[in-house]
Amino acid sequence: MLSRMAGCLYWMARNMERAENTARLLDVSLQMSLLHASSQDDLLVPLDVTGSTADFLRRHHTPTPQAVLHYLALDSENPGSIYNCMRNARENAHVVRVKITTEMWEQVNGTWLEMREWHARGLDTRSASSFLEWVRERSHLFRGAGYGTMLRNDTFHFSRLGTFIERADNTARILNVKTKQISDNEPEAENILDYYQWAALLRSVSGFEAYRDIYRDSITPERVAELLILRQDMPRSLRACFGEINKVLGRIEGHAGRSARRRASEIQARLTYSSIEDIFADGLEQTLDSLIDDIILLGNTIHHSYLEAA
Amino acid sequence: MHRITPLDHTHYDEMLMPGQDTRPSYQRFANWLNQAPLAWLRDKQSEADTLFRRVGITFAVYGDESGSERLIPFDTIPRIISASEWKTLEAGCIQRVTALNRFLHDIYHEQDILKAGIIPPEQILTNAGYQLAMQGIDLPRQVYAHIAGVDIIRHNDGGFYVLEDNLRTPSGVSYMLENRKMMMRLFPELFASHDITPVEHYPNMLLDTLRSVSPAEVDNPTVVVLTPGQYNSAYFEHAFLASQMGVELVEGQDLFVKNGYVYMRTTSGPQRVDVIYRRLDDAYLDPLAFNPGSMLGVPGLMSVYREGRVTVCNAVGTGVADDKSIYPYVPDMIRFYLGEEPILHNVPTWQLRKPDDLAYVLDHLSELVVKEVHGAGGYGMLVGPASTQAEIEAYRLRILEDPANFIAQPTLSLSTCPTFVESGIAPRHIDLRPFVLSGKKVQLVAGGLTRVALREGSLVVNSSQGGGTKDTWILKEDITC
DSSP: OHHHHHHHHHHHHHHHHHHHHHHHHEEEEEEHHHHTTOOOHHHHHHHHHOOOOHHHHHSSOOOOHHOOOOOOOOTTSSTTTTHHHHHHHHHHHTTTTTTTTTHHHHHHHHHHHHHHHHHOOOOOTHHHHHHHHHHHHHHHHHHHHHHHHSSHHHHHHHHHHHHHHHHHHHHHHHHHHHHHHHTTSGGGGGGHHHHHHHHHHHHHHHHHHHHHHHSSSOOOOOHHHHHIIIOSSSSTSHHHHHHHHHHHHHSSSSSTTTHHHHHHHHHHHHHHOOOHHHHHHHHHHHHHHHHHHHHHHHHHHHHIIITOOO | OOOOOOOOOOBBBSSOOTSOOOOOGGGGHHHHHSSSHHHHHHHHHHHHHHHHHHHHHHHSSSSTTOOOOOOOOOEEEEEHHHHHHHHHHHHHHHHHHHHHHHHHHHHTTOOOHHHHTSOOOHHHOOOTTOOOTTTTTTOGGGGGEEEEEEEEEOOOOOOEEEEEEEEESSOHHHHHHHHHHHHHHHHHHHHSOOOOOTTTHHHHHHHHHHHHHTTTTTTSEEEEEOOOOOTSSTTTHHHHHHHHOOOOOOOOOGGOOOOOOEEEEEETTOOOEEEEEEOOHHHHOTTTTTTTTTTOTTTTTHHHHHHTTSSSOTTTGGGGGGGGTTGGGHHHHHHIIIOOSSEEEEEEHHHSSSSHHHHHHHTGGGEEEETTTTTOTTTOEGGGGGGGGGHHHHHHHHHHGGGGGEEEOOOOOEEEEEEEEETTEEHHHHEEEEEESSSSEEOSSSEEEEEESSSTTOOOOOOGGTEEEEEEEEEESSSOO
């Protein structure tokens, strides 16, 4: 496959996944900010995770719910806004229009057309949750249409690769930001606030029910970290993402991806053979920082091996 | 010079003979049409619009922010050509394109036609379309114009005339294919009652043609379609043809030159490319050889091309042969290279660089069509009978500034074909563009793109000027009544 086409498939999927992750983060943060309205910390979380705090503060000064919502959801000048993610997904899909299935194209194109309507109408904190739910639904539809209709060839593989690299990156980042935030809490407020923050984190990755099912016990940082880093059966965990990434990399034709495969296998081996005790002994923050660096490196290697080959 | 009777406001109608009798080739269709309720036809027409829009939305021209696409109007009444007429058209197109390819080879090699004094050398050698870089390069099978779109009209004498030869990157073939698909979907019963020659194998024929001109040493050539990108107005066609042929649609950035060959960047490493069907003008092909600012081309491509290690289709430098200043010589080319009389007529053309022609034309501006030598797309021309005195005078000044930049032709009476318009069914002017493929052999699918001027009385069929298209039927056998 042409490297440029592979790149478009990969970024189409990454952008759609990023839109979903941003929507999940925003949803939880807006709810949390209602819980203790005096603090702006919760509103800063989605900005921190998406790496856009500085740009936001330069343009808006104070993070009000309305401003954060607009910035992350609709702002056409924020390259990482949901609006721009969907626009990028659509532009990339347009280039590979003849490679993807009709269902998939109509899915991406339809999403973009509706996104423009949301953009024209604007959002306030009352309409936010229905918008964020819509984003999640469209992302589910996108993945479902692809999974249900695409031939299992490199077209499919590169789009799956984009989805899971982006998801792994997001899970690692959100866990990392929350970990830092929670360790900053005042000791006396710790227990009650911690509970809500961990619960919110779980909800943002659809992990609240999973947690209850698996642990049937109170929420502890160790278990949340275990669920989101090491559990193979948790679809948004790092280990599950890397399981998919390795599977997909193994199926892509040709030998160009040797270094990408090696890197991904190393990360997977670490996730497979670590215990949560090891991770806490090394320090959760340090582990997550190095995982995030590894994911970035893997993304670069994928680019180098496949997407800008020769 | 073949004289054409001047415009007399009577036109050859493709369906009706003078006296309103139906021509034999249209008889079955006319019977069907007479029974079809107008309201039902209107429904079918809007169904076609909806379907095209849907196809359009899913994979058509895209450029503006809204993602909405400009559609070329499609008319549901077909243009029907009888088997015997097609035989003439086919033979005429093959003859013409064969001679044009011989001409191109000649002017980049021995230049016999110039030595024989048939065309003044300065007409060729100083022509903007003449590429010095092509001199002495031997191309596979000596073919230059692998894909040619010959624009043909029918005059009111019933004869076919070639209006121009498009030898660079002629477009429109995707409409020929899509229009047929649409008609079969809308009116299957018509295809059961008519014996219509199929056109669907065009992409196959095109791929065979492209593979047959690959560099000699290659056994299993890799063909690609090179597009300027998704913002080009013909991008839909580029993507369509690539997918129909099952080859990669590449942009300049996907290709690179290394160790004397052209490669494309793929996910399994560099892959050699042997034949490039380019839909990009000469000037943008290689920033090292032509326009240095071009971001669309492939640096170094020309050097590989000159070594014969890649084939570019159409060849570089074909523009000199479809230039309007060279057009008047095509009948002489046919006589010179093939020793045959032209089967298809040329439209008589005055070359304003000749003082006698200039004088005549300046005296008759109100009767003539005047065009720029390098113009295309129906822009920048004067249609005398349809222009005001002021427009004519303004144009006269333009001519006098640089007469050699203009040619003039009689105002032709393009034939008409019944067409679905707002008021019902009415005659509208049409032309025809068959697509001639030259490789191992010179051939064309029986059909072409029929363009129709939808505005009443208009003679301009270009899609940029409000033209539409029709399906073109070539009957397998003549119908006798």
